[in-house]
Amino acid sequence: MPYWLYLVIGGIFINNFVLSRFLGICPFLGVSKKTETALGMGLAVIFVMGMTSIITFGLNLLLKELNIEYLQTIVFILVIAALIQLIEIVIKRFAPSLYTSLGVYLPLITTNCAVLGVAIMNVTELATQNIFTSFVNGISSGIGFTLALLIMAGIREKLEYSEIPERFKGFPITLITASIMAMAFTAFAGLSF
Amino acid sequence: MDFSREILYPVLILTGIAIFFSIFIAIFSKRFALKKDLQVEAILGLLAGANCGACGFAGCEAFAEALAKGEAKISMCNATNKECKKKIGALLGTDASDEETVVVCACIGGIMCEDKYEYQGYGDCASVELLSGGRKSCPTGCIGMSTCVSSCPVHAIDIIKGVAVINQNKCIHCGVCILNCPKSLMKRIPQKAPYFIACSCHESGKDVRINCKFGCIGCGICSKVCPEGAITMVDNLPVFDYDKCIGCGICADKCPSKCIKELVLPQKNDE
Numbered sequence: 001m002p003y004w005l006y007l008v009i010g011g012i013f014i015n016n017f018v019l020s021r022f023l024g025i026c027p028f029l030g031v032s033k034k035t036e037t038a039l040g041m042g043l044a045v046i047f048v049m050g051m052t053s054i055i056t057f058g059l060n061l062l063l064k065e066l067n068i069e070y071l072q073t074i075v076f077i078l079v080i081a082a083l084i085q086l087i088e089i090v091i092k093r094f095a096p097s098l099y100t101s102l103g104v105y106l107p108l109i110t111t112n113c114a115v116l117g118v119a120i121m122n123v124t125e126l127a128t129q130n131i132f133t134s135f136v137n138g139i140s141s142g143i144g145f146t147l148a149l150l151i152m153a154g155i156r157e158k159l160e161y162s163e164i165p166e167r168f169k170g171f172p173i174t175l176i177t178a179s180i181m182a183m184a185f186t187a188f189a190g191l192s193f
Numbered sequence: 194m195d196f197s198r199e200i201l202y203p204v205l206i207l208t209g210i211a212i213f214f215s216i217f218i219a220i221f222s223k224r225f226a227l228k229k230d231l232q233v234e235a236i237l238g239l240l241a242g243a244n245c246g247a248c249g250f251a252g253c254e255a256f257a258e259a260l261a262k263g264e265a266k267i268s269m270c271n272a273t274n275k276e277c278k279k280k281i282g283a284l285l286g287t288d289a290s291d292e293e294t295v296v297v298c299a300c301i302g303g304i305m306c307e308d309k310y311e312y313q314g315y316g317d318c319a320s321v322e323l324l325s326g327g328r329k330s331c332p333t334g335c336i337g338m339s340t341c342v343s344s345c346p347v348h349a350i351d352i353i354k355g356v357a358v359i360n361q362n363k364c365i366h367c368g369v370c371i372l373n374c375p376k377s378l379m380k381r382i383p384q385k386a387p388y389f390i391a392c393s394c395h396e397s398g399k400d401v402r403i404n405c406k407f408g409c410i411g412c413g414i415c416s417k418v419c420p421e422g423a424i425t426m427v428d429n430l431p432v433f434d435y436d437k438c439i440g441c442g443i444c445a446d447k448c449p450s451k452c453i454k455e456l457v458l459p460q461k462n463d464e
Contacts, residue, residue, distance in 0.1 A: 074207070089221045
């Protein structure tokens with residue numbers, strides 16, 4: 001099996017950013033009330049992760065060349081912030097309703113640890129490091145994030161109409177759901193090819 | 194210290210990236226700029242900016258957006274003055290000569306309306322209302338415990354003889370009192386309306402008379418004497434059709450309870 005396919009399956013299921021690595025929890029809990037919003041958010045994150053992976057990989061080569069890798073974090077954050085700005089402008093123009101429903105979570109992707117996480121993992125964790133694997137890793141991590149978000153949103157929509165004990169209504173039941181989902185996803189760790 | 198490694202390169206690289214992306218963002222924001230942004234901003238500048246929410250939108254900005262989209266009417270805002278409304282109308286290309294409205298209190302009972310019980314305790318009308326629907330024996334009687342007084346942003350309401358009276362000199366017609374009155378006694382009527390019914394009680398004449406000296410007994414005389422047929426009786430209360438009303442005042446003269454009141458507006462000196 002080619003290495004990139006491992007990356008895809010690993011990014012989506014085994015090393016799912018939300019449910020296995022526990023990164024990007026803030027938008028996971030914040031924007032998972034409706035599936036539509038969750039999908040919009042997920043697509044934005046996929047795009048940002050993919051673009052960030054490509055750009056930061058190139059920049060990282062430059063940093064390595066100049067021997068100033070300690071600038072990694074700030075450079076990556078700068079790239080992510082700029083990309084978010086671009087996305088925000090585009091979404092505001094073409095999908096105003098999505099823009100209002102995403103609200104503050106859209107600019108908050110800037111500080112979403114999942115996005116920075118994918119950029120840093122690209123240059124530290126991957127066995128084969130080139131621009132293609134980085135891109136694949138970024139995209140599949142984004143898809144994994146979107147998957148978790150969509151499942152969560154689906155469950156929460158059902159929860160709206162189910163009888164929940166008074167004290168568990170709202171965030172408590174959401175957190176419990178998230179933890180059960182995370183437990184379920186740990187089963188993927190046993191996948192072998 | 195390695196000058197180029199620790200100072201020059203970081204500065205160059207970070208500025209380089211920043212400039213690169215700022216150019217991109219500048220192009221993008223020009224390219225994908227919202228078309229109506231300028232118009233909304235212009236409208237927002239002309240609105241009163243009170244953010245009172247009486248128009249039903251989440252504030253002046255949301256209202257301005259709705260205006261620009263044509264989903265709202267400028268007449269829904271009562272805090273903005275006439276001149277600015279005209280300018281906004283010109284901006285939107287619509288006629289701004291919408292009817293101005295004023296707010297009146299549709300109860301004149303006050304101390305002439307019997308108390309069911311004596312309320313001794315904390316709070317305002319809202320807390321009294323919780324206790325078996327208010328202390329007045331009339332279900333729609335003004336409680337007179339100053340909820341409207343404290344909610345009014347311009348201090349235009351006073352409790353006089355146990356009933357809320359709006360000082361039309363100060364009132365900006367924002368309608369916050371309409372939202373806050375637990376009895377929903379504050380009514381919005383057209384500014385040109387000469388008369389209004391100052392009672393909200395739908396009970397039968399006998400019950401009204403037991404409770405209140407000023408209440409409308411639903412006799413229907415006003416609807417009979419009105420030469421234009423502008424008054425109809427609905428559930429023991431007259432309803433005015435201000436499109437037909439000519440302001441003759443016969444209804445107010447003939448009303449046996451004297452609960453049809455003339456709307457006295459201050460002479461506006463438009464500076």
